[in-house]
Amino acid sequence: MTFEYLTQQMIPGPPNNNHGSDDLSISYADASSLDDSNGLRFKLDKSWRRMVGFYSSLALTNATDKLLAIGALAEYVMTTRQGESYLAGLWSRSLHADLLWRSTNPGSGRSDDWIAPTWSWASVRSAVRFEIDIEGPVTAVADVIDVSCSYVDNNPFGLAERGGHLALRGRVMPCELRKTVGRRETEYFIDHPDLGLNIQVYRDSEDEPTTASGRARAQSGDEPRVSVHLLQVAETCQYPVPLCIALQRAATDDGVLQRWGYVEPPLPRLHKLHDRDTFNQWFTKWSVEETCVIE
Template identity: 30%
Template sequence: MSQCAEHEKCHQFESVPLPERIIEVSPDPLVPPRIVASEGQKGAYIILSYHHPSADSASSSTEAQPKDILPANLDIALYPKAIADAIDITRRLGYQYLWIRQLCLRTSEFSENPAHFLGIYGRASLMLTASITPEPNVGLFHERNILQSPALGITKDRYLRPRVLRWMTNIEKSPLSIQGWNVIERILAPRIVHFTDRQLVWECASGCQFEAVKIIKEQGSGPRINGYDKKLFQQFVESALLSPSTDINETPYAGEESPVARLKAWTDSVNALSWGSFENPSDKLLVVGKSALAISDGSMGDYLAGIWSKHVASGLAWGRMFSPLTSATEYVAPTWSWASVDGPVGIDDVRENLASDSAWAQKYRPELVSHHIFYADTSNPYGNVLPGSHIVLDAACIGFKRLTSVLKDDEESFRVTPNLDQSLMFECICCRPRPAEVQEADSEKFNREIDHHVCAVLKIDDWTTKTDNVGPCVCLILKASDGDDSYTRVGFLTVAPNSWNKPVNPSGTFDGLGWERRQLRLV
């Protein structure tokens, strides 16, 4: 922690306002810890992040538990071992206070004042994560499963150990990586010690250090599963907290940085949060809103249930990562928002149109005409939204059937790749095996509705520009709703020239398809 304080990218608060309720830990292990009311006091505190299925929603706060008269002693024997271990660590590190969401968070702190929730995590000195198992009674202290060879050498004191121990999979394949609440805790905390199944891993905005390897590596020393990189996002959490006013209706100043960096940080957080599941679906947008509040400075426009108005094309250009996505069990967000479905999504390319000034790109660039988001709490634009929320998009459109049939006849020039959100029907059955009856049912359903499917251009580069940065055309696949002019999202589709080296003018055939500018009401 003292080394982290010297990092250029890291900031440590020495004394901050304590959360409303917090666990006071005595230096004497014989004195039981107790939950106290901070009453405006300042200090330093540690946070514990662990998964407890019976208390993992916004409603599972202290208000849902018996109302104790504070201060209230904690009988550690009644709580999961992860809590007992965290109290022990807090005491050994010389801290007086420990904060645990399941014991200390009031519903009002979470829902009525989102900026307060951001401050609790962003101002913490350190967060401990129980990353070995979803079973909280295993605790933080456990036998590490370190893979190594048999003892080698004359004195049998040498071992071979795989370099894989430096990979971020220690964290990204942990049980906490698939719990939405725990993901947002990781995103907002400035520095973390992960207690994983094999080793301790230190994570801060300057990178990661691994207990099992005496090599300091920046985050990303191995393949990242969920796309999250703390050094991209943490600067915005810090700048929001250092702002003179971090109010939900005001925009904290975040200093000088590239607009692309802010958008990249947001998409990384989306990729990570999409891996997280929620026992209570209504918690999803509330949790995502904490990330949005930290990143918001007004430069990205209005926040629209998971996307930003000034980057609507990038916000809509999401897709599933692996298995088909599933619709939420209850209404969470409009279908164009990644928050409307459960399962990992990816937003890999945050570029806007490469040749934005060319006539061709102007012809196809989508424009957000208006947005109509109905909030469950009108004072909280970072919270839940109600059915009927929609946006109006002006975009170049064409029927799915015509687009795919014409370009399929010109396979030497184009590659057309449809990707449905909730089906694998367009993917190779050898690479992505699935039962024949599933493939048949999906195909029959899609073919029944194909005449109602429209493709709307989201992103397109000027294909006449000869540069290595030119990318494919990305289209939304939309389904027209019965009885009105609304459209729901089905998936996305990419169109790319088969080869830039062949003497073909891809824009000629593409332009001749009969694209039509239309205003679409997306719900």
């Protein structure tokens, strides 16, 4: 029932079906005919992220079935994404943009049972959104060194197994976040004397313990601080600004990282262009090239 509803709502049919939705009907285009320069590939990629946003808001009886349930839809979509790899809810060709999800309800936490690598939206109970899609197409800047996922019965559209990892080489900046309690949610902002902007970082899950290397610290009268590494995975095409995810050392402390959250850049509005330029210059100045292995 869920699969049928999603395909009707999110992939209504080929362009001549009179549904009046060019943006969604692009899912039926021959992938070999899509041209990055005219935005068709962006629309194809965006249509998947719209499906994920909608699907992740549905209430499943068993959280562990998340990837299994959307797997049928992914297998259906694969016919328009020939030559790509499906990676625990993300796609190899649009991987950089697909990584830029954020949890809408961090308090929902992660499932007690392992479901997916932390870089996958499927790893959190919360609904997710991809706010970067309002920017238009983005440019990938981090190099994919290696990516792998393991699946039960070797079915890439089924349940994932532990062991999947993603190795990205890009610009990385260690920094601290200050934690404040707002009226609606706990908020984290980049805390750096050279920045001069309030850049919010949305945590993926509030109920998971902070690792020893990034445990929140607070002295008397101070706001708690959390140590993270910001990794730039992409950049906006117009009025460039870094698009980053926040990482922390895994509990094993063996050099492997786990995804911690999503960094919200300044908005793509005229009165925010100075802020975008400021954030871009700040990140370029303080970041260095590194390889991050994320599990």
